Amino acid sequence: MNDLNIFPNSLDAAVQVTPLSQQEVACDHCAMFGLCEEAGLSRDTALLEQLVSRRTALPRTAELFQKDAPFHDIYAVKSGALAAVGEDEKGKRKVFGFYFPGDMLGLDAINSGHYQNTVVALEKSSVCRLHYESAPLLGEYQAGFYQQLIQAMSHRLNCERWSSQLLATQSTEQRLAAFMVYLCSQFKARGLPHLAFRLPMTRRDIADYLGMAMETVSRSFSSLQKKGIVALQGRNTQINDVDGLLEIAGL
Amino acid sequence: MNDLNIFPNSLDAAVQVTPLSQQEVACDHCAMFGLCEEAGLSRDTALLEQLVSRRTALPRTAELFQKDAPFHDIYAVKSGALAAVGEDEKGKRKVFGFYFPGDMLGLDAINSGHYQNTVVALEKSSVCRLHYESAPLLGEYQAGFYQQLIQAMSHRLNCERWSSQLLATQSTEQRLAAFMVYLCSQFKARGLPHLAFRLPMTRRDIADYLGMAMETVSRSFSSLQKKGIVALQGRNTQINDVDGLLEIAGL
DNA sequence: TTGGAATATTGATATAGATCAATGTTCTAC
């Protein structure tokens, strides 16, 4: 796992770095798969089409929904990347979370009936849509559907817990390393390249998510790079030493 | 809402400060209420008793369950307070979250089938227990039960999101203020005294949760106190200026 | 009730990281 590059500051030329906008997660690696499967059990094509609609395209900077918009649908990212954004009272921008191919979003809106944050596409993206309110039409298949949803939500709770933990960590370099581990593990779980990828978000996005200054993100990246743990060229990223990254992240 | 105390550093003598161990949340203020209600719809007493068991007592420092223990039950805190604890690779203690009367816990274990953290009683506590695996016995009432659970989990996702946000905030005093707002709003939502209460956790617990040094927690409390926003005597807490607290928390 | 242990406060110092500033690089729209 160690860095064998002669040029630690450049990406290995042989390594492919494809943006997420050009990669689709396979259905069976998607967090919504269990739900789609259950919905499909009814073998009622019309119902299935009412319940699930596939691949809505979103150009970069397009908003999937705005904060406080009424909740109707749960989404899953098919390709690309999105972010939940908002601002505090003083107008300071905050990033609440990122969503990558295979991730579900909108689950936190079920309770209140309104989306809790504006969600924006960081790059060209596409999403699948699940019309939550149509679930009762599944009749006898309802319970299985809900069980699947509960599984997905439980998993999501784990992710949130994990990311809380990431934020509570003290040193900025640790936080950034933990963030990279998070990206890496997400991509791996979704069957996407996880050691060489293109970051869909700006340094400012990362800073606003991790609660640190943009300049500090930059410096921490440089530091990780000097240690030979990652190689960066702008947003193109290659992870050369996963163990070293875990070590720094304190995991 | 401003501090009208002549002695800003002492609690108002008239104010009652009762530990959470001596207060029970009313069922209709509990996050599990919807679930208990749905379970009760079957009017099958034997089934209800299999599904829900009430008030298991826990002495201080007792563990409700350990990390990686197999999941069977969802819990709700009836009285007292608990914390999810663990440590990172270097043995540094971490607090992942606190649970107060009316809060549910164990939801994050549904997905993996194992509890994700050790949960320990911070003071004498009691919990209700819901045997998740018995839910299918509810038959036709299953769907309603699951819908309630989904509501509860969605709400929990919001809480987690909120607490992430709290941790991502930069200044330590801001973080601590946001933490106090969180406590305050939780207690209020559960129908418990929310302007005068006894903290069930140590300064170290707070520090390990917020990712700061224990000494900094202490100093930040002192600072909030000097500003007349809160009055503290050890763990006895009185909030004198909610608006000021919100202001500092940046909310 | 009291003594010892756990918990909390406060001070002094060192340092990580925010902020200000200047420059370089990479996108994107035309």
Added chain:
DNA sequence: GTAGAACATTGATCTATATCAATATTCCAA
């Protein structure tokens, strides 16, 4: 392809907060 804007890096400085240390307070068990 090119120009302008957005994004990223790096340096210098200053401040917030971690750390070390000493003392005070509170809690709990005998």
